[in-house]
Amino acid sequence: MTALSVPTATAQPARPTPRADADRLLANTVAIVAGTPESNARQEVAGKLALITDTARARLAGLDAAGDGELFAGVPLGTDDANLNRSFQYLYEIALATRAPGSALLDDEAVQDRVLDGLRWLHERYYGDQSAGYYGNWFHWEIGISASVTRTLVLLAGRTGDLTTTYVASMDAYLRNGKDGDVDLDSRFHTGANLADITTNRVLQGALLGEDARITKALADQRTVFATIDPYHLQHGVTDGYYADGSFIQHHSVAYTGSYGKGLLTRVVQTIKILDGTAHAGGGDLVEVVRGWVVNGFAPLIFEGWMMEVVKGRAVSRTTTGYTDVAVVLEAIVDLADHVPDAAALKGYVKHLRESSAAPLDPTGFVSPGSIQRYADIMADPSVPAGDLNPPARTVAFNAMDRTVHRRPGYAFALARSSDRISRYEYMNGENLVPWFSGDGAHHLYLSGQDQTAAHGVDFLTTVSPYRLPGTTVPVEERSTIPELYGRFWYENPGHPLGFTSSSESQNTYVYFPRATNTHSGGVTLGAYGAASMVLADDVPFVDKAAGILPDDFVAYRNARATKSWFLLDDEIVVLAAGIHDPDGRAVVTTVDSRIAAPADRVVLGGAVPGTSRPRWLRYANETEGTAVGYVFPDRPRVTVELAPVTRSRRVVRAANPDTAVTKNVFTVTVAGAGELAYLLVPGATEAALLAYARGPVRVLANDRRVQAITHTGLGLVAANTFADGWAHTGRLSVHGPASVITRRLPDRRVAVAVSDPTMGRDEITVLLRGQRLRPLAVDEGVEVRRVPGGTQVRARTRQAHGASFTATLGI
Known part of the structure; x- marks a missing residue:
């Protein structure tokens, strides 16, 4: 992938006037979010249309029942920025139903007037006063609220009167991490997916105001997200974005394809659709860049319709599943296929994702009714065969974000590493509360044919001990979460020279997504085979606390030490560890694997039973799911096997999760002690195959x-x-x-x-x-x-x- 500028439009007999361009932008946006008479008449879109209408009716009922200090019942305003953001979102959802062809509320001016009145009321009481606003999360003020307001104004364009100029002026003023009410490409807040969101809002605001210069400037800013990041020649100091090896980074050092990356993919594809038919529309080179993201960045990370956990940052602790993540990517691919010259492979991948997923895909969750129509057309087209964008055997070294993915028929292996470039984990706002070792060589082993929610996702993190993540080597100690340590979701110390506040750069460096300090973390691929390695070290908070840089009451934890390798073959993954020890003399435990199963599943162990022994091999089989994993120990270390039910609340990993108790049978294989360790992971192995490893073919x-x-x-x-x-x-x-x-x-x-x-x-x-x-x-x-x-x-x-x-x- 190469850097590029936003392409110029294909030559036309006459260039559209700026006003005509602006009207087309607005019409395209309404068609995207509300659908068209053609799309909404399709039976496949009926569920989406009903959802739009039912949601609007529920929001109207909330308007009717609102009490003092509320626009919507149960959403109190004045101190909670999330509730203010939610109130604007609810107004948008009402407005949407009045522009969706086929909705019972279509063109209902009385309902639209209620939306406009709500916008005026919110501005007068809770948004227009710049000295009172901008509390809580910056995202709500610079992106979330602006997105809902801007789309609402687009839907009701022609009826908004002076509200448009009033709100645009306020939205500019709230762009406080920008410069002079506009994007600042040197701001650490205006990068990657965040930049795409902000600039898309500003494109639509320019169309509403008829300001072609605003549109052009916003698109010039947005084009920077299409450029491949060159880490040796950074533009504006930005490390967020897509790299040549397919990696995606957000928040400067977090592997984030599965959350912010999918958001960026969605936004830029929507921008392509918004610009369609205008003088601002791009050429084929732009969509080819985005196609490259799908093929080289997303496809390797999606296994049988499931987004892998190692690229989701703090979102890994949310109750939404990997299947839901992929549905978002799928909609973007459906829309992208409408804009590429040869869309056969993309359309085939859409079918593959649907057919390989254990969870049924409900396109009602798509943003656009038009996308549902296009998706239905692809699925019904007999000339499009289903086809994976991945070859059956593939190894991808996402070294720019310290991740490795190894795929074979029957399984996929995803490895999370860290370094002085890449964060060990991401915690923020009470999300991902116990992440400490997730970037220390932790792996996820996905087995074919099963519902991945039964083996991975939030319930895995909830029931598996954070000290027993597969593949990790950790000291024996108890750690505390950020809320437990400091009584809030962040460390507060604005008087310190580093100025710790909730969104300060020091908070990012030391609390939210700290980097490791090791320089060695990488790997090589040869065809479909791979090798990866890393050296465990302390993270930046511990090193700087020891150097006296951090306040006395700041808590930092020391890491264990080990030199680690992973060799990625066909039937097996070989793992070596050397120099395992702890600098402070604490006991150290290496986790070979941890897996979860439903309490009613029949789980059978072979080669060893729960307890401690020196097996040559071990086999875990979930006969209910029809899956198995084998483990081979060439040096026969002392291995501890545990299989026991565990019940925990999902709030253990995320404060905002429902207080739902989850029970799983948790299987864990660990080796305690210092020194060296070698073992093989053998997905799908039979007992006979495991016995055969005594004669090779693998040798250390x-x-x-x-x-x-x-x-x-x-x-x-x-x-x-x-x-x-x-x-x-x-x-x-x-x-x-x-x-x-x-x-x-x-x-x-x-x-x-x-x-x-x-x-x-x-x-x-x-x-x-x-x-x-x-x-x-x-x-x-x-x-x-x-x-x-x-x-x-x-x-x-x-x-x-x-x-x-x-x-x-x-x-x-």
Whole structure:
């Protein structure tokens, strides 16, 4: 993906006048949110239309029942910014029904007058006074309220009188993280999905006012979100957005494809639709950028219709499911397919998502009635075969956001890492209360054919101990949540030199999404195989607290230590850990896996029973779900197996969740103690297959703090991660590291080699294949191959490659 500007419109016989453009923008927006006579006459849209009407009637009843200090009953105003935001949203939902063809409230001027009266009342009492406003969450004032107000004004354009100019002036004034009532591209608040939201609002405001300059400026600002982030040449210091490897970051350092990323995708596709038929409409290169986001950024992270947890930030603690997340992405893909020249693959993916998902998709949840119509047309088109955008076997190193995804028929493995670039977790506003180790090599293993809500999602986080997340190595201690520590959802200390307030930069750095301090976190891919590694370290809050930078009453926790590798193959994931210990001498526990099952499910264990033993292998099978996972322990460490019911409230992980008690049978496999550890995860394994691992084909070549390496004889593959400066040797492979390397024997005596820099700070990496005199057959740019005494040298120029893999194919 390359940086680009908003494309100019295709040449037309006569350029539309700005007013004609503005009218078209408004008409397009109304058609998107309210539908058209054609779309709303479709039977498939009937449910959406009924929802729009029923919601409006419920909001009108709330207007009728409102008490003092309320516009809507049960939504008191004056001190709660979320309630003010909600009140504006409710007015929009009423206005929407008056513009939706087929609604019983269509063109009901009496109802529209009630909306307009509500807007006047809110402005006079709770919004127009700039000195009294802007309390609570900045998002409500700069984005949420503005979105509802702007769309309401669009729906009622022609009947708003002076309300439009009054509200636009106030919305400009509330853009306080901007500059002079406009977007500030240097503001840390005006980036990524947030910037797309703000600029879309301003495009519509420009159309309402007939100000072409406002529209043009807003689109110029929005175009920056289409540009691929170059971490070595940041624009306006912004790290939020899409990267060349498909990663998406929001909040400066949080892996966020599954929440803010999907919001950005939705918003920019809506912008494409809003601009359709105007002089501001973009060309094909813009939609091709967005298509690239779908293929390379979203598709790898969606497994059988479920959005993976490792890219959801604090949203992981919400009760909405991964299926709901994907429905949002699906609507954007449906609409995008209407704008690309060759939409067959996108339309096929829409069918694939529907057919592979364990949860039925209800398009009533789509924003646009028109999207429901287009979705129904795709599903009914016999010329469009269902097809995944992912090949059956795929490994993706999202190194820019410290994530790795490994996919095979039957399962998907998602790994969350962290570093001095990427946050260990995100906590905010009482969401994701116990996140401490979720970026320390925690994994999710998704098994095919099951309802993922039964194995993952909020109930997994609720019932699995935060100290027993799969793949983590943690010290034995009890930690406290932010509300428990400070009595509120943030740390407050405005008098300190760092100025801790709820939305301060210091709050972000030390409370909301702290980074780790290790530089080593990355991985390499060779075809559909991969290797990943990281070094556990303390996070920024602990280091700065120890240095005396933070206040005395600020609480920071120390991490355990370990050097870790994951080798991603066909039937197995091999995990190595070395140097496991705690700097303070605390006990340390490594969790091999944790899984949940419904209390009534039949769960059968093989190879070991609950308790502590030294098994060679272990098998967990949920016979009710028809799923199984095997675990192989080459060195037979002392393993503790637990299987017991756990009941907790969903509020354990998010303060705003309903106080719903969840009971699950929780299965946990742990290994206590320091030193080294090796194990294999074998999705879908039978007992016979697990027994066979005693004879191979996987063998650990090295497992210490300097080098971790394995070989798979059946694949002809050797993979190694090296962690120390200088040369490391394993078998017939020598690596000048730190580096991640995979080599594989191919037919016709060819050898494939892939290398990457997991530190993202090296200029070059050199690999020596000892005893093999080979010549280059195909090499990536930046790769040099030489025959040297004793073997073949492969050198990759990794400077400013940001963890990318470099490959070479060699032959005799």
